[in-house]
Amino acid sequence: MAEMVKKATRESYGLAIAELGEKYPQIVVLDADLAEATKSVFFKEKYPERFIDCGIAECNMVGVAAGLATCGKIPFANSFAMFSAGRAFEQVRNSVGYPHLNVKVVGSHAGISVGEDGATHQCLEDIALMRSIPGMVVLNPADHYEMRAAVKAAVEYQGPVYLRLGRLAVESFNNSDDYKFEIGKGITLREGKDVTIVATGLMVSRALEAVKSLENQGIDARLINIHTIKPIDRDIIVKAAKETGRIITVEEHNVIGGLGDAVCSVLSEEYPAPVTKIGVNDQFGHSGPAGEMLEVYGLCASHIEEVTKKVLAK
Amino acid sequence: MKPSEKKALKIAACKVRMGIVEGVYHAKSGHPGGSLSAAEIFTYLYFREMNVDPRDPKKNDRDRFVLSKGHTCPGLYAALALKGYFPQEELKKLRHTGALLQGHPDMKTIPGIDMSTGSLGQGISAACGMAVAGKMDHSQYRVYCLLGDGEIDEGQVWEASMFAAHHNLDNLCLIIDNNGLQIDGPVEEVAGPGPIDEKFKSFGFDVQTIDGHDFDAIEAAFDHAKTVKGKPCAVVVKTVKGKGVSFMENQVGWHGKAPNDEQYQTAMQELNAVLAGLEAE
Numbered sequence: 001m002a003e004m005v006k007k008a009t010r011e012s013y014g015l016a017i018a019e020l021g022e023k024y025p026q027i028v029v030l031d032a033d034l035a036e037a038t039k040s041v042f043f044k045e046k047y048p049e050r051f052i053d054c055g056i057a058e059c060n061m062v063g064v065a066a067g068l069a070t071c072g073k074i075p076f077a078n079s080f081a082m083f084s085a086g087r088a089f090e091q092v093r094n095s096v097g098y099p100h101l102n103v104k105v106v107g108s109h110a111g112i113s114v115g116e117d118g119a120t121h122q123c124l125e126d127i128a129l130m131r132s133i134p135g136m137v138v139l140n141p142a143d144h145y146e147m148r149a150a151v152k153a154a155v156e157y158q159g160p161v162y163l164r165l166g167r168l169a170v171e172s173f174n175n176s177d178d179y180k181f182e183i184g185k186g187i188t189l190r191e192g193k194d195v196t197i198v199a200t201g202l203m204v205s206r207a208l209e210a211v212k213s214l215e216n217q218g219i220d221a222r223l224i225n226i227h228t229i230k231p232i233d234r235d236i237i238v239k240a241a242k243e244t245g246r247i248i249t250v251e252e253h254n255v256i257g258g259l260g261d262a263v264c265s266v267l268s269e270e271y272p273a274p275v276t277k278i279g280v281n282d283q284f285g286h287s288g289p290a291g292e293m294l295e296v297y298g299l300c301a302s303h304i305e306e307v308t309k310k311v312l313a314k
Numbered sequence: 315m316k317p318s319e320k321k322a323l324k325i326a327a328c329k330v331r332m333g334i335v336e337g338v339y340h341a342k343s344g345h346p347g348g349s350l351s352a353a354e355i356f357t358y359l360y361f362r363e364m365n366v367d368p369r370d371p372k373k374n375d376r377d378r379f380v381l382s383k384g385h386t387c388p389g390l391y392a393a394l395a396l397k398g399y400f401p402q403e404e405l406k407k408l409r410h411t412g413a414l415l416q417g418h419p420d421m422k423t424i425p426g427i428d429m430s431t432g433s434l435g436q437g438i439s440a441a442c443g444m445a446v447a448g449k450m451d452h453s454q455y456r457v458y459c460l461l462g463d464g465e466i467d468e469g470q471v472w473e474a475s476m477f478a479a480h481h482n483l484d485n486l487c488l489i490i491d492n493n494g495l496q497i498d499g500p501v502e503e504v505a506g507p508g509p510i511d512e513k514f515k516s517f518g519f520d521v522q523t524i525d526g527h528d529f530d531a532i533e534a535a536f537d538h539a540k541t542v543k544g545k546p547c548a549v550v551v552k553t554v555k556g557k558g559v560s561f562m563e564n565q566v567g568w569h570g571k572a573p574n575d576e577q578y579q580t581a582m583q584e585l586n587a588v589l590a591g592l593e594a595e
Contacts, residue, residue: 028450052446052481060439060473067380067443070421070429071451075443090433091470095440099421099430 005144005172009201010108010165012147014039017076020155021047027155028068031078032058038078038108038165058083062091062105069101074155080114081107085126085162096160097133104154105130108165110140111252112280112297113202115167115290122285122293128257130162131230137183138230140164140259142204145174146227149181157183166202166252168290173208186233192222195312196240197304199250200226200259203278206294207250209301214308221308229259234266241273246311248276252299255279276311278304315533319362321595323529326396327357328589331558332582333392333405339578341388341409344417347568348462349389351493351526351553356393358532359458368398371425377455378444380429382437382471383462383491384418385570390427391415399426435468437461438488442474445486445546456540460489464496467505472517478546479518487539488519488548491526493555495566514548526551560584 021027021043030052035041044051054061058079065075077084085092085107096103107126114122130138139154139161141147147165154161173189189204190211199207204225211223222244224236241247247267249260260277267273280297294300298307315323330353338344360366364377381390388408395402400414407413414424418432428444431437441459448455465471478486490510498504507513511521520542524531532551539547555569556562559581573581 028447050450054477055473055480057470057473057477059435059470060442060477063436063439063470063474064443064446064477067429067440067445068447069443070378070440071444071447073447073450091436091439094430094433095436 004175006169007144008167008169009141009143009147010039010167012144013106013151013163013165014042016148016151018042018046020152021050024074024155026072026074028052028073028075029078030054030061030065030075032056032061032083034079038106040076040078058088059091062088063095065103066095066099066101069103074102074104076104076106078106078108080121081110081123081126081164082121085129086123089129093133097136100135100159102158102160104161104163106163106165109167110164111166111202112285112293112299113166113168113252113290115293116287118287119284124254124280124285125257126164127229127253127259131262135160136230137161137228139183139228140201141227142201142225143170143172143174145172145176145179146181149179150227153181153183164201168202170202170205173205181227184228184231184233186236187225187227188222188236189225190221190223192220193244194220195246195248195308196222196224196244197248197250197308198224198226198237198240198259198263200229202252203250203299206299206301207304210304210308213301213305219308219312226259229262232262232266234270237263237266238271241267241271246274248278248308248311250278250304253279255281276307278307315530320529321592323357323361325589325592326361327353328558328585328592329396330357330389330392332585333395333402334388335559335573335578335581335585337388337391337405337408338572340406342572343409344388344572345385345570346388346562347495347555348383348386348491348493350557350559350562351555352386352389352460352491353558354527354529354532355460355489355491355551356389358529358536360393360397362533363536364458365455368426371399375453375455378428378441378457380437380441380444380457380459381419381431382441382459383434383465384431384437387419390419394426434465435470438471438474441486442477442483445478445483446481448485449483455485457486458489459486460491462496463490463492463494463501463507463510464504466490466507466510475514475517475519482544483546484543486546487536488546490548490550491553492550493553495555495564495569497569499566511550519546519548521548521550523550523552526553527557558585558588
């Protein structure tokens with residue numbers, strides 16, 4: 001067993017990619033003048049000859065990554081989610097997705113928890129954008145150990161992957177390096193029969209907190225961690241709907257196009273059940289400390305708890 | 315270049331032009347103008363310049379070609395078919411449902427296509443990535459990338475150009491097809507990207523400007539490019555849009571339009587006459 005750690009997933013990513021650099025000489029890491037922030041700097045320090053700073057030119061960075069991939073490299077193209085998934089969306093779509101190249105697009109500082117930088121940098125649309133590209137795997141790991149495992153899985157997977165990283169430190173709830181990660185497989189963190197909370201990324205630890213508190217109040221909520229938003233684990237979602245009836249999704253993303261919609265899509269096709277989406281309700285964010293932003297937008301344990309009780313009272 | 319070699323290239327270029335007309339006519343859509351203007355470039359690259367093998371299209375040490383102006387793939391497809399990457403008959407199915415040849419290059423399925431392109435400004439970045447990979451691996455291959463003069467309106471072209479110069483990509487050779495016309499009109503009237511040569515020079519390129527229909531000039535330019543060390547090369551090729559088909563030459567309307575039956579017959583007659591003349595030389 002490893003220790004509980006409190007790290008931002010961007011840092012866990014940086015450590016993981018630097019570590020994997022040794023076993024995989026094909027890995028090339030690209031950044032767009034944000035290496036210190038995205039933590040690709042850890043790789044840069046260890047393997048400067050395989051690190052390319054593209055400057056503030058994300059569209060070109062994604063294209064360069066595509067060219068590298070055609071020559072057998074495993075490129076990781078890093079920037080804030082707003083720019084790697086947002087600004088360079090069309091390059092990801094046409095130069096990476098369409099030719100199905102082995103490029104890993106990394107979006108750090110995703111979501112409202114960027115905090116003080118405000119709305120222009122708080123990407124709440126990246127999951128929607130990336131999951132709309134055919135053949136794109138979309139990963140949104142929740143803690144240190146899950147991120148490490150996800151980076152390894154992304155390296156081993158042949159094809160385009162979008163990897164979402166957070167800026168904010170998060171306490172690990174997985175606590176072992178033996179943690180098993182499989183692309184496309186959700187994880188039931190807590191069994192429960194009254195209701196199911198399906199969470200992703202930063203919101204998993206918040207949801208876990210909510211579930212523990214609900215348990216003390218006699219509410220038996222199931223908690224599912226969806227680290228792979230595409231391809232989504234249909235079975236785990238359908239099973240939860242069958243066994244608990246009601247579903248609540250929680251994501252640090254616009255409620256349009258993200259996890260909530262992915263879950264609704266599965267259920268509407270296979271087992272219609274009421275779904276309540278917790279996320280940013282089709283709004284832009286604004287400046288403020290990350291913790292406060294999460295509170296303001298209802299992305300916190302107390303709000304998850306409150307919504308769950310309302311859903312059960314219906 | 316021996317006279318016999320030049321004659322062979324001229325014949326091949328004429329056949330590439332016939333393939334372009336054939337493809338676009340049967341597709342009933344597509345982009346003949348910028349395909350025809352680059353016929354000598356496609357021909358020279360695939361029949362004299364590049365280390366490629368149609369029997370082994372993915373061989374590791376091959377020279378790479380990225381058609382950043384992807385809409386002119388009828389020209390590239392015609393050259394690839396002539397080189398033997400796929401049957402000539404495929405040209406007649408260009409853009410048809412279920413056909414091999416897509417409206418823009420698709421590297422997943424079409425033999426000989428090194429990068430999927432079509433959205434302008436993106437191919438050059440991929441070409442930079444290939445050139446960097448070559449440097450990392452100490453490979454000797456070269457990367458050629460053909461851009462349109464209208465295409466360089468795209469900001470990504472200049473992001474990539476900065477990148478190429480910064481990384482001293484002397485294994486990268488850009489070719490800018492300066493046929494002077496884009497969809498909305500003359501390039502200098504639409505958004506005025508000129509002076510093209512000075513811009514690339516200021517971005518750190520070795521720049522040559524040549525007649526893009528003259529094989530001797532093309533040979534000299536590519537030979538020079540291979541001697542340049544420490545910086546990328548750009549060859550601005552002055553061309554005539556629609557070259558080789560009289561009624562298409564310098565006509566902006568032939569950027570993206572297919573000939574009708576009568577125009578197709580006229581074009582093929584003209585090209586057949588040129589071919590017969592070349593073969594009789």
